[in-house]
Amino acid sequence: MPWKRQARETSSQTSAFEDLALPLLPSLYNVASWLSRNPVDAEDLVQETFLKALRGFATFESGTNFRAWMFRILRNTYLTSRTGLAARSTVALEDELADRNESGLALLPEGAIDRQTPEMSLINLGDRAALQAAMEKLPPPLLEVVLLCDVEELKYREIATVLDIPIGTVMSRIARARAALREELRASNKLSREYSA
Amino acid sequence: MSDHLSPALLNSLADGELTPDQRAAVDKHLAECRSCTSSALFQSLLKSATNKAGQRYNPPAQFLERLALRAGDEIAPSRSAQFRITPWSMRGLAFASFLVAFALLLVIGSMAFVQRSSYRAAIDSSRYAGLVTEACDQHIATLASNLPPQVISSDRHTVKPWFQGKLPFSFNLPENLPDDTKLEGANLTYLGSQPAALLLYSIGKHRVSIFVRQRTSTGIPDGFSREHDGFRVIGFSTGELEAVAVSDVDPIRLSALVGMIEQSQTRASQSTK
Numbered sequence: 001m002p003w004k005r006q007a008r009e010t011s012s013q014t015s016a017f018e019d020l021a022l023p024l025l026p027s028l029y030n031v032a033s034w035l036s037r038n039p040v041d042a043e044d045l046v047q048e049t050f051l052k053a054l055r056g057f058a059t060f061e062s063g064t065n066f067r068a069w070m071f072r073i074l075r076n077t078y079l080t081s082r083t084g085l086a087a088r089s090t091v092a093l094e095d096e097l098a099d100r101n102e103s104g105l106a107l108l109p110e111g112a113i114d115r116q117t118p119e120m121s122l123i124n125l126g127d128r129a130a131l132q133a134a135m136e137k138l139p140p141p142l143l144e145v146v147l148l149c150d151v152e153e154l155k156y157r158e159i160a161t162v163l164d165i166p167i168g169t170v171m172s173r174i175a176r177a178r179a180a181l182r183e184e185l186r187a188s189n190k191l192s193r194e195y196s197a
Numbered sequence: 198m199s200d201h202l203s204p205a206l207l208n209s210l211a212d213g214e215l216t217p218d219q220r221a222a223v224d225k226h227l228a229e230c231r232s233c234t235s236s237a238l239f240q241s242l243l244k245s246a247t248n249k250a251g252q253r254y255n256p257p258a259q260f261l262e263r264l265a266l267r268a269g270d271e272i273a274p275s276r277s278a279q280f281r282i283t284p285w286s287m288r289g290l291a292f293a294s295f296l297v298a299f300a301l302l303l304v305i306g307s308m309a310f311v312q313r314s315s316y317r318a319a320i321d322s323s324r325y326a327g328l329v330t331e332a333c334d335q336h337i338a339t340l341a342s343n344l345p346p347q348v349i350s351s352d353r354h355t356v357k358p359w360f361q362g363k364l365p366f367s368f369n370l371p372e373n374l375p376d377d378t379k380l381e382g383a384n385l386t387y388l389g390s391q392p393a394a395l396l397l398y399s400i401g402k403h404r405v406s407i408f409v410r411q412r413t414s415t416g417i418p419d420g421f422s423r424e425h426d427g428f429r430v431i432g433f434s435t436g437e438l439e440a441v442a443v444s445d446v447d448p449i450r451l452s453a454l455v456g457m458i459e460q461s462q463t464r465a466s467q468s469t470k
Contacts, residue, residue, distance in 0.1 A: 025256060025264075026323070033254035043260060047267055054268060128390050131250040149212060150244050151251030156214050174212070175204050178243060 017057045020066050021050060028074055031147050035140065036083045045081060049074040068158040071148065075162055084140075127189075134184035142177035149174055202226060202233045211240040238341055245334045249327060321415060328441060329423045329430045331388060335395070336406040336428065336443040339384070346382025346397050356383050356396070364392050368409050368438055371457040377401050378454055388441070389413075398454060403446035407458065412439045422448070431455050435462040 028049060033042040053060075053073050060069055078084040135143060148154045148162060149170075160167045202210075202223060209215050210223055227234045348359040353370035360367070363385050374380070377400060384395040386408070393410035416434035423430045429448045432441040433455065440462075442455045 022261075025261070029256040029260070030252060030254045034251070039254075039257075042254070043257070043263075046256075046260075047264055050264060051267065128246075128250045128387065131246055132253060135247070135250065146247060147251055150247040153248070156212070171205055171208065175208055178208065178240070179204075181243065181247065 014054070017054055021053060021070065024067060024070055027152055028070060031071070031144075031152065032074060032078070034135070034143060034147055035078050036081065037136075038083065041081065041083055045074065045077055048077050048081075052077065065158060065161070067152075068154065068161050071152070071154070071162045072164075075144065127185075130185060130188050131181070133188065134181045137184055138177055138180055142173055142180060145170060145173040146177045146181070201230065202236070207233070207237055207240050210237055211244045242334065242338060245330065249331055252323075252327065324415070325417075325421075325423070328389060328417075328432075329425045332406070332408055332430055332441045332443045333425050333428050335386060335388070335408070336404075339395070339397070339406060340404060347384045349382040351380045351382075353380060356380060359383065360385070360394055364394060366411050366438065368394065369461040370396070371461040374398075374457065375400075375450065375453045378450075396458075400444070400446045400450050400454065403444055405442060405444040405446060405451065405454065407440055407442045407455070409438055409440045409458075412437050417441070433459045435459065438462055 025046070029042060029046050032045040032049075033039065036042045036045055049070065053070055056073075060066065135146065138146065144163065145159060148159045149156075154162065156167050156170050159170045163170070206215070206219065206223060209219070215223060227237060348356055350356050350359075353372065357368070357370055360383070370380070379399050381397040381399050381404075383397060386393050386395040388408045388410055391410045391413075393408045396407040396409065398405040398407065412434055417432040417439045419433070421430075421432040428443050428445050429451055430441060430443050431448075431451055432439065434440075440455070440458065442451060442458075444451050
């Protein structure tokens, strides 16, 4: 009977979606919280992401990267959310200029790696609160690339798919984000040393 | 590759994105260039520290239920739209409705109960993996920094009191140690955002880092042992404390040392009862 077959198919599809999507819930919620910086907005963002993914699951090609697909939906949902629109209207993506040479490497900041400074003695990487504060100061385009690369450990190719940008731009943003984090940590460490002195 | 490694190469190295040829060239350069080795280590530690700092938010306890309810509302109309009612199936409409309602109950029920347990298991597994990675990273960073411990002593009566006023808990150290094992000193550190004592031991020429902190809500399960990047990580929980040991020494010798430290905590808690 057609309705029986259809019910079976829908149920098995929902079950397959749950199997794939639910393990991603903590990661999606974490990234959503970082981006929206508000627990209520983060919850709405994740719920909307799940519902959009559930509706579009029939169009998902099995064998392709489900995790990247989910993060892409989350990111697109964020961009059209209230917080995402506000962030987009205030941030200029000047690094898009790097797309011209496709590699994105030409515009890496000079001194992105400061070889003359014994970094490890100046920066306390064990200070999680300082690092979180530094991450909070990153502009959204750099924060999202740090979250996808360092926290979610996506490959450059996957990040390029999620953000819909060339791999060269991914590399450029990662370099800029890490340079910004390092500078912020160095500054905060210097301040705390001066304060304690 | 006579010049220093470019920032792009150092980032790609930390991210595991180099091609085999690039990796071989970078490895060759790192073997000869101390400056780039230091930069590469820093990039790697920054990535690792960002990974841990970035895992900051957990979904609220009731979130999964709320999500399941919204998903249930979402599924219901779409399902009913999919069921095309043909004349021959009209007679089974009531039965079909019952089946749809039953299927929905199953979906929502399974999301709310069955997968909640798998979600919790995933959280625990992720927590232990994070703990192991952080402990190993700190062990490597301690070895790489080549700095002396904050308190240098092989005397437990010097090391333990050094933590007074620095940690919100106290712990015990064993008086007798296994052969060829020596207490080198200790550092004050943080593990998983919690203050911890980092006890530095040596077994022969192998270094051992043992982190002791207040017990977390879930603790560390009995017989906890993991392999991570060639290091053995062993942990235990007592009534109020938990500890994690990291080393590349023979696991049997590491277990012997950890066992003595665990026994000394147990004896201390028994003597206070």
